[in-house]
Amino acid sequence: MNYETILVEQRGAVTLVTLNRPKALNALNGRVLSELLHAMAAFDADPSQGCAVLTGSEKAFAAGADIKEMQAQGFADMYGHDFFAGWDAFTRTRKPVIAAVAGYALGGGCEVAMMCDFILAADTARFGQPEIKLAVSPGMGGSQRLARAVGKAKAMEMCLTGRMIDAEEAERAGLVSRIVPAADLVEEAIKTAATIAGMAPLAVKANKEMVNAAFDMGLSQGVQFERRLFHGLFGTQDQKEGMAAFVEKRAGVWTGK
Numbered sequence: 001m002n003y004e005t006i007l008v009e010q011r012g013a014v015t016l017v018t019l020n021r022p023k024a025l026n027a028l029n030g031r032v033l034s035e036l037l038h039a040m041a042a043f044d045a046d047p048s049q050g051c052a053v054l055t056g057s058e059k060a061f062a063a064g065a066d067i068k069e070m071q072a073q074g075f076a077d078m079y080g081h082d083f084f085a086g087w088d089a090f091t092r093t094r095k096p097v098i099a100a101v102a103g104y105a106l107g108g109g110c111e112v113a114m115m116c117d118f119i120l121a122a123d124t125a126r127f128g129q130p131e132i133k134l135a136v137s138p139g140m141g142g143s144q145r146l147a148r149a150v151g152k153a154k155a156m157e158m159c160l161t162g163r164m165i166d167a168e169e170a171e172r173a174g175l176v177s178r179i180v181p182a183a184d185l186v187e188e189a190i191k192t193a194a195t196i197a198g199m200a201p202l203a204v205k206a207n208k209e210m211v212n213a214a215f216d217m218g219l220s221q222g223v224q225f226e227r228r229l230f231h232g233l234f235g236t237q238d239q240k241e242g243m244a245a246f247v248e249k250r251a252g253v254w255t256g257k
């Protein structure tokens with residue numbers, strides 16, 4: 001596929017995907033979605049790749065869904081085509097994806113960042129769900145993921161007023177894992193992704209699945225799910241290697257089996 005709206009490069013075992021519609025502050029349209037889904041499927045299928053980083057520009061991770069694309073649509077178009085339901089496929093990426101956010105992550109931009117496994121924020125990052133100002137609402141999971149990430153009070157205030165929060169407030173609220181200086185954001189995200197890519201691949205997938213299960217399951221069901229995946233990892237060669245390497249005081253060498 002010939003990408004027009006994203007850039008994709010491999011840095012060792014890390015796939016770096018950069019949203020690239022600078023004139024529209026990386027607004028998310030149908031083309032971005034189809035290119036991103038294609039790139040993520042290729043990343044997931046490539047055994048040389050262990051973790052991805054999704055980033056934007058210094059000014060904007062993404063300023064939302066493309067308002068100009070949505071403007072003329074009616075209910076029949078949106079509902080009939082289940083507009084943007086394709087983003088659900090992005091969340092089914094099995095290997096981890098880190099969002100590296102500088103500048104604006106608004107509306108759909110904030111929602112896509114939250115679809116990633118965690119968010120690293122530049123000190124310039126600003127998050128918001130300003131759809132209310134357009135007389136609509138989040139439509140890509142924002143009301144649900146934001147409420148789970150930051151709690152009802154802050155999510156409700158952000159959705160009802162459109163107020164943006166800066167990186168400090170986002171970190172205090174638990175929306176981002178940590179803040180790094182803007183100039184270091186992408187390199188720090190790649191370094192973090194390389195650490196993950198250096199872990200045993202089946203254990204990485206299992207850890208991702210079980211943390212995500214915490215958002216879908218009740219506690220006892222989730223704990224049971226975790227335990228079964230934990231038990232399952234004892235069927236892998238990498239578990240034998242990992243524990244032998246610890247006892248022998250050396251680094252583990254993974255086969256992904």
Ligand code: CO8
Pocket residue numbers: 023024025027028063064065066067068083084085104106107108109130131134137138139140
């Ligand atoms: N869509 C389309 N174009 C956009 C968007 C967007 N979301 N955001 C910015 N742009 C364009 C502007 O129109 C402008 O283009 P042009 O030069 O042709 O006029 C260019 O990007 C630069 O933008 P500004 O001149 O506005 O830049 P500023 O630095 O002055 O302002 C802001 C930056 C504050 C980010 C401002 O651009 C802004 O408020 N943007 C809109 C933010 C917003 O409302 N986002 C939510 C969109 S709705 C949404 O995401 C719903 C998600 C759910 C959909 C799923 C449905 C099922």
